[in-house]
Amino acid sequence: MLFKFHRKEVPWEVVDSKAIEPVSNYYDEDKDLDIVSVGEADTCGKYLFHVEQLNNAADLPNTVVFARQQLLQEVGKKGFNVLLSESWNLTIYRRGKRYRVEVEYNGRPARIVGDLPALRPPPFMQVLQDSL
Template sequence: MFNFRRKEVPWEVVNSSTVDAVPMYYEDEGIHQFLPDLEIAFTGQSNIRGTYVFDVSSGTKVPELRRVIEFARQQLLQRIAKKGYNILLLEGWQLTVYRRGKEHRIEVQYTGRPARAFGKLPESRSPPFTAVLETCY
């Protein structure tokens, strides 16, 4: 009558790092002074977040974690482009490493405030505060 599930071993949190959404272009620098050819047409009303999960080998190092965060950022930029935005004014991320037996998994939640900008867009910037990973892993 009732089918019982086999007991699945749950994922254990090994480590977690969070960087709250921070401005990528500071007011005191002046976005127009820093990027004189850039004009912000409109911004999103709220932050947008994407969650990305990666199965990885057990020996994951800091450079690989950085690449995972950068990949998540690129995925979020592609997602906002479909909605008519082309830049993130605020950016932040949360990275969680899980373990289940010999399996390892990384979950990245990347968040940002999308905006539509006209003019010369800045070079692709790296995600904020990835140096935090050096102290955690």
């Protein structure tokens, strides 16, 4: 019997994790929105970023913003153009000197006709300030 020996790989260590519960994007002060359709369920996208070092304070917020843009493109393929509510979960992993950032972005897609409201930044980005 022949056995294959695999080199033991060092696992990724969780360094930090931040999560934001679902938050509504549109409030009473917003103009009346003409919502044509709303998705039956939240849409989820999981995105993985490989980073050599996390020195720059903009690295983590940029990953969340990029994940949101990707999710908006995905729901756009299904005929939706906004997210009525959003939530995200960011996890930082480390193995040796390398880092991996995983962002899971969730949102309830909807279709609005007429002028789209200004796109606000993802909710509660301030919590990422103490992550570095």
